[in-house]
Amino acid sequence: MELIFEKSIPGRRGTALPRSDVPPASPLPEWLTRREAAPLPELSELDTVRHFTRLSRLNFSVDANFYPLGSCTMKYNPKAAEEAARLFAGSHPALPLLPGGERFAQGSLGVIHELSRLLAVITGMDEFCCHPLAGAHGELTGIMMIAAYHRSRGERRGIVVVPDSSHGTNPATAAMIGCRVVTVPTAPYGDMDLDEFRKAMSGEVAAVMMTCPNTLGLFNPHVAEICAVAHEHGALVYCDGANLNAVLGKVRPGDIGFDVMHLNLHKTFGTPHGGGGPGSGPVGVKQDLVPFLPSPRVTRRDDGSFALEEGGPASIGRIADFYGNFGVLVRALAYITMLGGEGLAEASERAVLNANYVRSRLMGHYDLSYGEGPCMHECVFSASRQAKNGVHALDIAKFLIDRGFHPPTIYFPLIVREALMIEPTETEGKETLDAFIDAMIEAAELAETNPAALLQAPRTMPVSRLDETRAAREINVCCPWGVEGEAS
Amino acid sequence: MLDVIGAAELEELFSAIPTGLRAAPLDIPGGMSEFEMLSRMGELAGRDNRELIRFVGAGRYDHIIPSVVEHLAGRSEFATCYTPYQPECSQGTLQALYEYQTAVCRLTGMDVTNASLYDGGTALAEAALMALRITGRNRIILDGCVSPFSREIVRTYLANLAAEATEIPPCNGVTDRAALLSRLDGSAAAVIVQNPNFFGTIDDFTDLAAQAHDCGALLIVSVYPISLGLLKSPGEMGADLAAADGQSLGNPLSFGGPSFGILAVRKEYIRNLPGRIVGETVDLEGRRGFVLTLQAREQHIRRHRATSNICSNQCLCALRGLIFLAALGREGFADLARLNRDKAEYAKGLLSRIRGVSLLNGESTFNEFTLALPVDSALVVEKLLSRGVAAGLPLGRYYGGMERCFTVTVTEKRTREEIDTLAANLEEALWS
Numbered sequence: 039m040e041l042i043f044e045k046s047i048p049g050r051r052g053t054a055l056p057r058s059d060v061p062p063a064s065p066l067p068e069w070l071t072r073r074e075a076a077p078l079p080e081l082s083e084l085d086t087v088r089h090f091t092r093l094s095r096l097n098f099s100v101d102a103n104f105y106p107l108g109s110c111t112m113k114y115n116p117k118a119a120e121e122a123a124r125l126f127a128g129s130h131p132a133l134p135l136l137p138g139g140e141r142f143a144q145g146s147l148g149v150i151h152e153l154s155r156l157l158a159v160i161t162g163m164d165e166f167c168c169h170p171l172a173g174a175h176g177e178l179t180g181i182m183m184i185a186a187y188h189r190s191r192g193e194r195r196g197i198v199v200v201p202d203s204s205h206g207t208n209p210a211t212a213a214m215i216g217c218r219v220v221t222v223p224t225a226p227y228g229d230m231d232l233d234e235f236r237k238a239m240s241g242e243v244a245a246v247m248m249t250c251p252n253t254l255g256l257f258n259p260h261v262a263e264i265c266a267v268a269h270e271h272g273a274l275v276y277c278d279g280a281n282l283n284a285v286l287g288k289v290r291p292g293d294i295g296f297d298v299m300h301l302n303l304h305k306t307f308g309t310p311h312g313g314g315g316p317g318s319g320p321v322g323v324k325q326d327l328v329p330f331l332p333s334p335r336v337t338r339r340d341d342g343s344f345a346l347e348e349g350g351p352a353s354i355g356r357i358a359d360f361y362g363n364f365g366v367l368v369r370a371l372a373y374i375t376m377l378g379g380e381g382l383a384e385a386s387e388r389a390v391l392n393a394n395y396v397r398s399r400l401m402g403h404y405d406l407s408y409g410e411g412p413c414m415h416e417c418v419f420s421a422s423r424q425a426k427n428g429v430h431a432l433d434i435a436k437f438l439i440d441r442g443f444h445p446p447t448i449y450f451p452l453i454v455r456e457a458l459m460i461e462p463t464e465t466e467g468k469e470t471l472d473a474f475i476d477a478m479i480e481a482a483e484l485a486e487t488n489p490a491a492l493l494q495a496p497r498t499m500p501v502s503r504l505d506e507t508r509a510a511r512e513i514n515v516c517c518p519w520g521v522e523g524e525a526s
Numbered sequence: 527m528l529d530v531i532g533a534a535e536l537e538e539l540f541s542a543i544p545t546g547l548r549a550a551p552l553d554i555p556g557g558m559s560e561f562e563m564l565s566r567m568g569e570l571a572g573r574d575n576r577e578l579i580r581f582v583g584a585g586r587y588d589h590i591i592p593s594v595v596e597h598l599a600g601r602s603e604f605a606t607c608y609t610p611y612q613p614e615c616s617q618g619t620l621q622a623l624y625e626y627q628t629a630v631c632r633l634t635g636m637d638v639t640n641a642s643l644y645d646g647g648t649a650l651a652e653a654a655l656m657a658l659r660i661t662g663r664n665r666i667i668l669d670g671c672v673s674p675f676s677r678e679i680v681r682t683y684l685a686n687l688a689a690e691a692t693e694i695p696p697c698n699g700v701t702d703r704a705a706l707l708s709r710l711d712g713s714a715a716a717v718i719v720q721n722p723n724f725f726g727t728i729d730d731f732t733d734l735a736a737q738a739h740d741c742g743a744l745l746i747v748s749v750y751p752i753s754l755g756l757l758k759s760p761g762e763m764g765a766d767l768a769a770a771d772g773q774s775l776g777n778p779l780s781f782g783g784p785s786f787g788i789l790a791v792r793k794e795y796i797r798n799l800p801g802r803i804v805g806e807t808v809d810l811e812g813r814r815g816f817v818l819t820l821q822a823r824e825q826h827i828r829r830h831r832a833t834s835n836i837c838s839n840q841c842l843c844a845l846r847g848l849i850f851l852a853a854l855g856r857e858g859f860a861d862l863a864r865l866n867r868d869k870a871e872y873a874k875g876l877l878s879r880i881r882g883v884s885l886l887n888g889e890s891t892f893n894e895f896t897l898a899l900p901v902d903s904a905l906v907v908e909k910l911l912s913r914g915v916a917a918g919l920p921l922g923r924y925y926g927g928m929e930r931c932f933t934v935t936v937t938e939k940r941t942r943e944e945i946d947t948l949a950a951n952l953e954e955a956l957w958s
Contacts (some may be wrong), residue, residue: 039617042625042852053592053853055861059942062864063871070728070890072758075860076632078851086594086852094603096618101602103615110608118560120600123780125564126573131782132584132919133575137908139916145573146781159553171644171783172838174825185686208834210825214655215686219830257542289543289550304838311608312842313619314641314802316784332682355682359585359647359675360769360782363840372567378557395527412531412539439615447611450826460855468527476553478563499614501815508625509807509819517806 039096039500042089043517046079051445052086067329077519096500098444100310104470106396108416108447108459109205110353111283111305113389115373119308122372123365131360134346146164146300147344150336150361153371154320160374161279163299163322168362173280176300176319177247177355178213182354183323183330184274184298185215189210190330190352195244195273201230203254203451205278205463217244224453228408230257245298249278250291253451253459255284255393255416256409265295274298274327281464282306284390284415287383297324299300309366319365320365332357340366341417389415396462399475407454416461420454424485429492431456434481436503437497441477536545548839573779579944580916581873583891583894583935585646585673586782589752590862590939592853595776599846609802609841612819620816623804624843626848633754633851634768635761636790641802643836646748646771647679649787652800652834653746653767654680654691656791659798661742664689665713668707670943671723672695672748674924680718685943691714693923696925698897699725699887706734710741716767720748721757724924725933726870726894727887728757735764751775751788751847753892755863760790767791770924776850778845786840786847797823800834813830862938866893869945870936876949886931896921896933899956909955915948 043419065071075135081089098105105112108222126146170176180199188195198212199220209219220238225231229252236502239246246268251257258264265275277291277299283306291299303309304317311317323331333349333356349355361367377385390412397406397417404419435445447459462471484491493516533539537558540548558566580588598782599605610616610623613854622923623641630639635925643649666684668677668691681691692714703717704896717738722728733744745766747760748954760768773785791799797820805819825832854862870893878885886896897918904920911917922929936945 060872078856080855090598093618094601096617097603100606108686122567127778129574129781132582137904142575145570172837173838206825210831210832213830310606314609314841315838316840317838356678359645363784364781379552379554381557394531398531434610501809509805514806516631
């Protein structure tokens with residue numbers, strides 16, 4: 039499809055601006071202004087509408103397709119949460135910064151305060167800060183607080199311990215505060231190897247970062263012991279809450295022994311993923327870490343009104359422009375309000391039921407690498423059996439596209455060869471799961487009978503397989519000026 | 527389904543969780559229908575005041591949003607997909623992001639950009655971290671005219687690294703070049719400046735770019751995207767990295783988020799750029815298509831050696847930015863910038879003629895300017911708030927010694943009548 043810049047017709051205009059009711063200003067001196075207007079596309083409103091409507095139709099999406107992308111929790115989110123966010127569209131974040139201005143933002147501040155309280159109830163943590171703008175940003179905030187905690191005790195600890203099944207964001211976060219990463223291997227039963235973990239621990243370790251349940255879709259029965267061992271060494275334990283969707287109302291990280299955690303509101307609490315974001319990554323802490331929370335904090339006064347307070351001397355400071363991805367916070371509060379405590383627990387039950395159903399039906403067709411008992415909200419298969427016939431996880435993924443399913447996450451976790459990571463989520467019905475499972479079985483059978491058929495997929499999309507090597511070698515990430523249409 | 531699984535009851539599936547760790551039922555009241563929820567949220571939203579006439583900015587701006595932005599970006603094919611890891615079924619998002627990258631490069635005059643970061647402040651912090659990596663040095667020179675919020679974020683990001691930030695206090699709303707240059711030497715990784723700056727002053731940092739480069743340092747310019755309809759771009763100034771907050775491009779205020787962060791750089795630094803990047807390529811039949819590219823920079827491949835830990839970005843907000851720019855177009859976007867300045871100049875003229883009021887930053891401002899009052903500006907702004915006018919942001923909290931100053935923001939949405947109301951109220955608050 040043509041680029042929007044290629045559709046540009048010189049002189050064409052779209053949206054009209056409000057008419058000016060003031061005299062024109064005297065022009066700025068030339069040395070302060072740009073030489074020529076930025077070459078943006080010139081289109082009518084209809085041109086713009088057609089362009090983006092057509093583009094949108096090239097996408098798979100949760101609203102149109104089953105999207106079992108493991109680790110990403112691509113569930114259907116109620117549309118009412120979108121409506122709720124719109125109610126706050128006009129609230130200016132600087133108002134509560136004006137003297138006497140907090141009274142004009144009581145609704146927004148109230149949303150943040152109430153959501154923070156509910157997240158604490160759900161996770162068993164003591165306090166939440168909703169500023170982090172994504173899960174990885176929550177991790178960064180959390181690990182900065184852990185570093186500040188150790189510093190406040192006169193300790194400098196430079197190591198972060200992670201299991202080899204961890205999300206890439208965990209070690210990347212540790213590196214962003216200058217920590218060295220020590221990786222602990224996973225034992226055959228699918229959890230961090232306890233002996234190796236004990237060997238990795240020392241007084242140098244600032245934090246242990248764990249995803250709970252982990253990225254293999256398993257709940258580590260030794261997690262409380264791991265927390266205790268870490269604490270014996272003076273280290274804190276960080277919970278990557280990306281997989282909380284499996285255990286709402288079943289277990290609370292704060293009760294297990296975790297000191298700090300983040301949540302991915304966009305995964306668990308009602309915000310669609312927007313092609314990559316915005317998300318939201320509130321970070322929760324136990325009492326010992328409250329002084330280190332980012333600035334400013336939303337607090338409740340004795341009279342019930344809400345206030346913004348600058349962080350104290352121990353606070354790690356400001357980590358975002360304002361108060362987080364507020365629109366996502368509103369959606370999360372709307373979602374929790376609609377489901378209630380029982381509804382949240384039921385969501386996790388259905389997510390786990392769906393994942394186990396997929397796992398059980400596919401078990402004979404694909405290899406399971408880790409874990410023998412039931413899985414939590416996702417299951418990880420390996421296409422290594424199929425790979426022997428030259429069919430890789432990637433080929434199976436592309437075949438599923440032709441069947442109208444977004445593929446599972448492939449090649450993650452890194453410790454599973456030819457990984458196919460399936461997270462069906464709670465919002466899918468059995469008939470959708472069955473159709474997907476049938477397609478997966480068909481792929482497994484084709485891998486035996488006609489492997490070539492899989493290597494050609496997808497055939498039904500606007501493009502066939504794309505040359506990623508060429509994209510990385512002949513870098514073109516920005517369309518040059520003067521493309522067709524612009525020149526005419 | 528349980529039969530297929532071979533479980534007698536649902537709870538068996540949770541058997542891995544030790545009994546001692548099992549949670550009590552969540553202490554959250556029972557659910558609500560969407561109608562009850564919306565009525566409750568509507569009640570909460572009603573506690574935010576929307577009647578105030580607002581002349582506040584501080585990084586988030588009340589601009590027009592063409593209706594097509596919401597309609598198109600709100601399409602669920604864009605809203606309910608995820609990061610385009612599978613390019614064949616994600617060409618809509620990928621092509622839109624490639625177009626977004628192109629639009630950002632054209633606005634900023636830079637060579638390459640990513641598919642968005644979180645917000646303006648964190649984009650600036652990532653720019654600072656990039657400069658440390660590129661130069662191998664450990665000191666960032668931070669102009670005090672940069673937003674105090676952004677500066678605080680940069681300091682937070684540097685706090686755990688062997689790096690320091692040298693802050694240069696502003697001089698009457700303008701970058702103190704003499705002081706800045708006295709701290710610029712071979713130990714500096716980068717100089718960070720902002721245009722227009724926090725006081726609203728417009729500058730041209732071409733000289734600083736040259737001087738930074740002479741010392742082997744980089745110039746990072748933080749910009750306000752709407753101003754780029756009129757002002758010299760970071761690229762034209764010779765900047766190495768440009769950062770911006772994208773909210774003003776088609777995103778609602780929404781109490782500060784979501785917005786999106788822009789980080790655009792010279793092409794030689796592309797491999798140091800954090801975040802997703804979309805690149806053009808071809809499919810098996812030679813047709814044009816788009817993919818996520820240079821992923822070896824990213825955490826899911828490179829783990830602790832990645833350029834950043836960022837995973838989720840603000841894609842949908844960036845898409846809104848692209849649609850906003852397309853809806854206004856080349857001439858419309860330039861007109862919008864002029865309209866902002868026209869309104870602000872009208873307000874500036876009116877307000878600065880009030881007895882006792884003076885302008886901190888004379889001629890060259892865009893849509894914000896800073897006024898000095900004969901009394902504490904916080905008291906005056908508070909008084910005006912109770913009369914229904916949010917007159918601006920008092921600076922005393924952010925700059926010692928500037929208690930009498932406040933910064934006024936005038937976007938295209940403020941009418942002449944509203945500006946006249948502001949002037950009348952300010953005069954009355956001061957003199958009656």
